[in-house]
């Protein structure tokens with residue numbers, strides 16, 4: 187038997203948010219946070235190139251490449267930002283697309299160093315700070331699309347989303363912070379619809395394999411069976427990779443925010459936390475124990491990223507108008523193999539997550555754990571990234587029929603593969619407008635870019651296939 191590789195558990199634990207179990211109106215909990223976020227209401231700003239006058243509630247974004255840059259990479263100096271810069275330069279700069287790329291961040295010299303390191307010293311540099319709304323507004327007005335690799339997003343991300351919504355600038359990021367996305371929906375959805383800004387969170391390992399994988403198996407189910415599946419189950423399988431300080435910092439920041447504001451637990455515990463108000467379905471809380479799943483024919487434990495991925499998939503379904511039915515169900519687990527070994531790994535996963543979360547929440551153990559983990563700016567070595575990979579399996583079920591899907595990559599999930607997913611999402615927004623299903627709003631990968639992004643990711647070497 188081929189030995190199964192167990193994922194390094196730490197990065198997964200770090201994304202675990204197993205708090206609380208129910209809430210009826212998450213929006214209410216968020217009103218205060220959302221109100222504190224800058225809104226774009228200055229009508230003079232509607233004269234940004236590419237954005238017309240707001241009237242009659244019509245979307246006014248024209249994607250005519252009239253702006254100075256196709257893509258601005260905000261946070262190019264960070265661990266993930268550098269990987270994105272490298273990918274875009276290596277694969278697209280000077281190519282047929284004629285990509286006009288700028289690096290953006292808060293330190294000129296550091297940005298110039300990144301430009302040199304990726305072999306493109308001529309790249310234009312844009313300077314700003316996450317807390318300087320004027321600078322962010324100026325940057326947003328210059329680009330067709332902004333990528334944000336600056337996190338934790340609840341700490342550093344809100345003003346940039348506000349600037350993009352105001353300027354009709356498309357935007358994609360890597361946040362996995364459910365409460366940040368909820369706040370952005372509450373604060374900027376209306377304006378993004380008005381200006382035509384496509385704001386797309388979760389364009390990395392969370393939540394592209396889940397969101398686009400579900401879309402893919404549903405499309406295939408429809409082609410084969412003439413209707414959509416009533417349930418999709420996702421299983422994170424074999425994976426290998428490492429973790430960056432920025433990801434750790436985002437999790438620790440969320441734990442701290444939860445301590446300060448326990449009402450946030452209700453948002454994390456709500457399976458429909460990102461849905462439009464009143465649009466719900468039958469799903470309950472994410473699996474947090476050990477079970478044998480007969481559809482995957484394997485033991486399963488909790489998957490820590492389920493807390494964000496499931497919410498994103500459910501938002502996609504809601505934004506599409508519930509085409510898969512009001513009773514559609516979606517869930518995520520981690521598969522750990524068959525037999526006694528599979529069971530024992532599932533128990534380790536479940537126990538490890540609980541122990542890790544308790545460890546970072548407890549003041550005595552937290553510094554001990556932090557000492558062993560990377561600082562912001564650091565991340566897995568090239569060697570670790572090169573040896574990384576992941577496999578995500580999906581099963582669509584309905585009326586006794588089944589369609590199986592696989593989303594996989596031969597790069598580490600958190601950084602190598604994530605840099606490809608984020609970059610291709612930005613390119614898709616910048617260059618594929620005519621083929622996209624979306625207009626402005628706070629969208630998801632599936633609703634903003636749909637199967638067009640799947641095609642791009644396949645071309646970039648990722649596996650998106652329907653099996654059997």
Ligand SMILES: NC(=O)c1ccc[n+]([C@@H]2O[C@H](COP(=O)([O-])OP(=O)(O)OC[C@H]3O[C@@H](n4cnc5c(N)ncnc54)[C@H](OP(=O)(O)O)[C@@H]3O)[C@@H](O)[C@H]2O)c1
Pocket residue numbers: 261262263264265266267291292293296314315316317335336337338339342360361362388389390391392393430431432433434436561562563564565599600601604
């Ligand atoms: N969803 C996924 O699959 C996934 C994967 C990877 C990462 N992520 C998320 O992506 C984020 C970045 O992670 P990372 O490891 O790349 O982080 P990192 O290495 O710590 O980089 C953080 C970046 O933020 C910038 N920054 C910090 N404070 C700023 C401010 N006030 N104004 C402007 N820029 C500021 C830093 O600039 P300086 O260089 O000037 O300090 C740096 O460019 C995290 O939230 C992480 O959770 C998600």
